[in-house]
């Protein structure tokens with residue numbers, strides 16, 4: 001056997017610190033702007049940020065924090081949180097971003113599972129810290145992301161330290177150590193809508209590769225001419241990589257703090273000439289509603305990625321009317337999180353507008369680094385014909401191979417099973433039809449809850465809609481639509497059902513509609529279908545009552561002539 005001829009290029013490791021070092025050295029005067037929880041707007045540069053991130057690293061090392069140790073953060077998007085990203089990972093510690101919107105018991109469970117040695121928190125969470133300090137006795141210190149003047153009064157078993165006082169003795173004059181790129185960088189837990197939260201432990205290599213791919217033209221398309229506002233929180237899958245892709249490209253970063261309502265976002269976007277932003281549909285809904293009510297338009301925003309849950313086609317159209325390119329994206333915490341984005345190739349972009357829209361409504365095409373396939377119940381690969389649907393499996397250098405603290409691997413033949421049900425068309429565009437747990441199975445046939453919701457949301461009187469399975473004596477499950485009406489708008493159950501005519505097969509039509517004042521959301525702003533199912537599992541569907549109380553033709557039960565026979 002001959003020894004393979006090795007390349008003769010430098011073995012420079014791909015480390016997270018290199019991203020900030022690059023921005024500090026080559027885009028040193030580019031701004032990072034933060035809306036602070038203190039109420040004002042803070043501005044400084046990548047150069048300032050790197051210096052303070054190094055001060056934080058020195059302060060943590062002075063406390064004898066070792067590489068690999070987890071440092072928790074409970075914070076909104078802001079410059080101190082960004083420093084925590086780099087000041088921990090920079091010397092080999094692991095930045096563990098925690099979702100503060102979870103229940104205190106869940107947060108405590110996560111902190112204990114992660115074995116965090118210190119936790120850095122925004123003062124808005126002071127009360128929460130009182131409770132967590134009792135539940136998490138192994139945490140050695142709680143550091144308030146504030147100066148002494150803003151240190152909250154907290155009854156914790158140990159005194160709080162203010163972040164500014166913590167940093168002060170250190171000068172930031174040291175070089176980031178050269179780490180092994182396979183060392184752990186970030187720890188992110190899934191929000192646990194289905195079972196206990198599970199930790200995804202990223203590496204320096206996976207974080208940097210993900211940042212490269214995320215910045216590409218057919219992903220976020222970032223450059224040094226962009227002003228980037230991550231609406232998605234830095235505790236939700238690293239704000240989808242923007243805190244890394246922005247310094248990689250030299251883009252300006254705008255961090256919105258805790259105010260994510262439509263008006264606050266609009267004003268910040270206008271003031272900072274934001275060109276690119278990304279977030280979940282719920283937040284965009286708030287912004288679009290505000291713009292409509294106030295009769296205003298964004299003058300600088302060029303592109304917005306919408307992901308985290310299915311983006312209703314009507315939302316894509318509204319953005320289009322405002323002259324903003326809205327890009328539907330899909331991913332998950334276990335994938336760092338970017339997987340697919342609905343960007344068209346040259347030939348597709350020459351097609352009639354309606355055809356282009358139909359493609360852009362899908363979750364999209366993979367970016368380099370991610371491979372995907374769909375598999376059937378028997379584990380066999382399914383064809384890419386846009387019709388066959390099965391569980392979506394992925395693989396790539398920023399996809400997990402196992403969960404933190406778990407020995408068994410979730411992989412199937414080397415692929416990660418996402419738990420999403422999807423189709424893939426001939427051109428490689430993927431469409432999520434459901435999360436496997438949310439699937440509605442009527443008479444053995446699957447109905448896509450996402451498609452039913454998208455139609456409801458296109459009705460002018462509907463603000464938000466969720467479609468869930470309700471028990472049915474004959475078909476086992478039938479769809480129930482739960483709707484929040486727009487302010488001052490009116491629509492009846494029958495009018496909404498009539499709106500489905502010609503849009504889906506009749507047996508897909510919801511059996512009933514329930515109007516509510518608001519829908520439950522998870523800690524990351526997605527529809528909380530588990531809660532909805534609990535709430536409405538006993539909802540008396542009219543079709544179910546008729547089956548129980550007397551004869552009913554299949555045709556009526558299923559809404560008309562296109563009824564599907566029960567497949568068992």
Ligand code: ADP
Pocket residue numbers: 189190191192193237306307308309310311328329330331332333334337363418419420432434435524526
């Ligand atoms: P959690 O699992 O805690 O909700 P994630 O953000 O990791 O947190 O959720 C990933 C899941 O969100 C995906 O598996 C998928 O079900 C859903 N999701 C993400 N983006 C989309 C999208 N564009 N359309 C439909 N579902 C999406």
